[in-house]
Amino acid sequence: MSTDTDGSRQTVFLPEAPSLSMLYLNAAATAARRRISGARPATGLPDARHGLRGVKADVEKLTAFQHLLGETAGDFLPSGFIHALAFPVAMSVLNRDDFPLPLLGMIHLRNRADQYRAVHFSESLEIVAWVENLRGHRAGSLVDLVAEVRDNDGVLRWKGVSSYLAKGFFLPGVDKPGVDTDGVQGGGPETPFSPPVPTALWALGVDTGRNYAGVSGDFNPIHLSVLSAKALGLKRSIAHGMYLASRALAEVGPARSEAFTWEVMFEAPVFLPARVSLEISTSRSAGGHWDRSDFTGWNPRSGRRHFRGSVATLD
Amino acid sequence: MPEAALSPEEGHEQQGQHAPHAGVRKAVVIGGNRIPFARSGGAYTRSSNQDMLTAALDGLIARFGLQEERLGEVAAGAVLKHSRHFNLTREAVLGSALSAETPAYDLQQACATGLETVLGLANKIKLGQIDSAVAGGVDSASDAPIAVSEGLREVLLDLNRAKTLPARLKVLSRLRPKDIAPDAPDTGEPRTGLSMGEHQALTTAQWKITREAQDELAYNSHRNLAAAYDRGFFDDLLTPYRGLTRDSNLRPDTSLEKLATLKPVFGKTLGTEATMTAGNSTPLTDGAATVLLGSEEWADERGLPKLATIVDGEAAAVDFVHGKDGLLMAPAFAVPRLLARNGLTLADFDFFEIHEAFAGTVLSTLAAWEDEDFGRSRLGLPGAFGSIDRSRLNVNGSSLAAGHPFAATGGRIVASLAKMLHDRRRVDGRPARGLISICAAGGQGVVAVLEAYPAAEGVQA
Known part of the structure; x- marks a missing residue:
């Protein structure tokens, strides 16, 4: 060291x-x-x-x-x-x-x-x-x-x-803010979410957490099995946030340039197994080149938003 | 033409005195890109066909600045392909930097897949249907699809149709332990049960091709490929992938002595001396290759090079099932037909790219062309078709050294030959000319003629 x-x-x-x-x-x-x-x-x-x-x-x-x-x-x-x-x-x-x-x-x-x-x-x-x-x-x-x-x-x-x-x-000494100033939400969403027309549907098996743990090395027990998640107070195991975000990034596809910023806000956990509806909308510059893609994932049955984020060119 | 008896006179009568491409515009080879070929179980073990095809395609896109371009069409294929990859080429396009509005299709003609994509797309360009195209192919022997046994497949399908629990249990009760064994693909011919190597061993023995001649061809392939790498020939034809910068099968230090020590692997029960070894046969290989084609105008608008023109192509097939001809001998018929149509002889070529499925394949084809009786009785010629100048054969190596990911071989050869032709430009007042010959499973073969661009005298590319 x-x-x-x-x-x-x-x-x-x-x-x-x-x-x-x-x-x-x-x-x-x-x-x-x-x-x-x-x-x-x-x-x-x-x-x-x-x-x-x-x-x-x-x-x-x-x-x-x-x-x-x-x-x-x-x-x-x-x-x-x-x-x-x-x-x-x-x-x-x-x-x-x-x-x-x-x-x-x-x-x-x-x-x-x-x-x-x-x-x-x-x-x-x-x-x-x-x-x-x-x-x-x-x-x-x-x-x-x-x-x-x-x-x-x-x-x-x-x-x-x-x-x-x-x-x-x-x-002690760290104040609770009245309003979130940096967009990070811990409780319910600030505005009611009405699901858009989805562009994709993910069917996530109960092994999604284990599979992502296998390739990422993140073996946090809340993702691995119903039992290990229950031990930490969850009703079932949940998908890794970074699995959802990485998959959304993959779906944005090769249009993203070499230098880009990728942001995601997690709102409601995805309990496994699950279906997640996804919408990706892309905006282009005046020259027709890819500028940014925004993505949103939600529960198609409850309409509750799981995450939202964006991939954008980095200047 | 059941007996493949085609005299030059007949050919001209049927096709007319002019080459079939007269009156249509040119299709030019702009360049190519492949990934190094890897021996199966090596650097690309976990890479899928789609991964490798996309890697080769992205290298091509980067080399020629095609990011976000909508091309006329992309065609490629794989010989060993899982049915879920039915849209392999389109998926590769979607995963590449090309515009998502570029259409694509899959093609499969065994080892001739890559060359056939080039010919099909070149024809569309010549006819004015498209202005640009990428042809190519990919294969993985490492990541080969494995099917379930017929017994298990039938049970699974019936199970899906069964409506009630008792019906499902009844279907399941049909399963036998042997049904669990998977059904892996092999290189055997469905109608004969013989592997490709065993088929070639029959042909090799028929044409009395010696072990020494086969080893020498293999040796030259390695030596020529190594020399081509050393002088940087592949620098603009290849992008590294998964850490490989050269074909992993290449043995620059191999020698005739080393090749002579290898034990025969095919033709051991024929009663004649077995001559085919792992050294003079191609190994199972993983890899992908792509070729960029375009009209002259399309290339000029973008300031892209025009290396060679696709002059003409021909496919042939032989009746190998009961041994009338060898499995891999179709090019021996395709080339005489193609040359007759274009008014050419073997003496009119500066480069011969004869795919080395096995050294014996190349040598049997050459022996057939040199054979008086074969020329008369099978090709309908007055005598032997002819012989080639061996110093013009596979001058930058071929499949014995590079390896042979089935559908990728055509793209490898077309891109390399186009570059060689461009480097040579003109010979004796005519454009440099090259012949490609590729044999394929099922007794098929596809051959093509390419010429250096520009075709007209005195014009510089």
Whole structure:
């Protein structure tokens, strides 16, 4: 483990990729310890950044990811695959003893990923992750988990910001805002949603969570089975948000240029098995070139919106 | 023409003195792109036909700036294809950077698939139906579709039709353990049960092709392909995929001595010496190839190169089932017909691209053309059809070295030959000319003539 200092923040370079299952186990142990000892967690966010160098995609995993999400198995990494590559490093920050919120049970509310240039699978990457922007939410506390991916020349190629809600967890000194200022919703939708004409229908089997866990490495128990989800208080297992978002990105298709930003807001969980209606609308520039695509996913029976988002050119 | 007896006189009577393309516009080869071919079970093991075809197509699009272009048509195919990929080529187009408004169709003619897509699309361009097209093909021996057994298939279909639980149980009770065994595709001929290699072994023995001659052809294929890579010939014909930058079957360091040590694999029960080895037969391979075609105007409007013109093509088939001709001998009939129609002889060609399904296939075809009796009795000629200058044969290697992903081979050959013709330009005051010959399962063959562009004297491309 080595450290670099960047201004006031220190980057702790990990010797190897952290194991997500160990992180989840450790998170469970930390939660139990805090419950038993009554120890008060820290109230601020850790300054430290976690880094990992020499990260390379495994081609077989890449192909499996591409096939599951409906991408053509090409040589460049889907944005969602880069998210999955960075995920263990990002999770290790949330797993620090000085991180004040409980990792298990945190809800992924929003994700934004900017891809500045396509990343070839053979490239050696450096991932650095940290947390920032701790703020109140009417349902708990919100925090942004940031991951940056750089190439061997130190060029920033990809940046992801995941916003998580620790529901029912209020930290002293962090105010509850009256109105959400950044569009992140924790409760019901702000405006009534009337479903548009769908452009696609996804039939998600009960194994959707397990399959995505297999290609992304995210074995969070809430996605794996009815039993493991029930243990964490859910009635059934739910689809990974990033599975839904990556699939929507794949359906936007190759029209997206090499540099694009991809954003998704998760509203209601998709309990498995499920059918999800999808609408993708594309807008083009005056010259007829692709400009952006907006997507919305909802439950065709209840009409409840599961997620919405966009893919847009990055200037 | 049941006896394939076609004299040049008859040919001219039927077809007229002029080549059939007179009066229609030209179809030109603008360029090509393929991914390196990989031995099966290698770098592309998990890649599907659609993945590989899209990779080759996207490389072509990038090379010629075709992003968001609506092309006239894209045609490609795969020999080993799951029925759920019925729209393989259209799906590849949708997954590519081409305009989603580009139509596409699938074609399948065994190993001739790729060349047949080129000929069919070239004809549409010549007739003015389309201005631009991509032809191609792909095959994966690694990711081959596997069907369920006939027994299980029938049970599953009947089960779907059964309405009640007792009816369903009755259908299920028909299942036997043997029905569980899957039905994997093989290269056997349905009507003879013989594999392609065993068929070729019969032909190789019939034409008395020696082991040494086959090994020498294989050796030349590797040597020529390696030299072509070394001098950068494939730099603008290929995009890397999954870490491969060269065909993984290529053995630059192979030698006649090494090839001579390999044990025969086909024709071991014929009573004659078995001569066909893994070295002088093509291995199972994964890969994809594409060719960009267009009218002269379409290419000029975009400032794209015009390498060669598709002059003419011909298909033939032989009655191999009861051994009248060898399974892979159809090109031996197709080429004389094609040349007669165009008023050409073997001496009029600067390049011969004869697909090396097996070294024995190439050598048997050449032997048949050199045979007086074959020329008279089977081709209806006064004597032997002719012989070729061997130094013009497969000069940048062929399938023995590159590998042979069935439907991809036609695209590989057309793109490479077009580039060779363009580099040679003119010979003896006429455009450089090349002949392509591809044999296919089912006793078929497709052949074609290409000429360097420009055809007119003194004009520079």
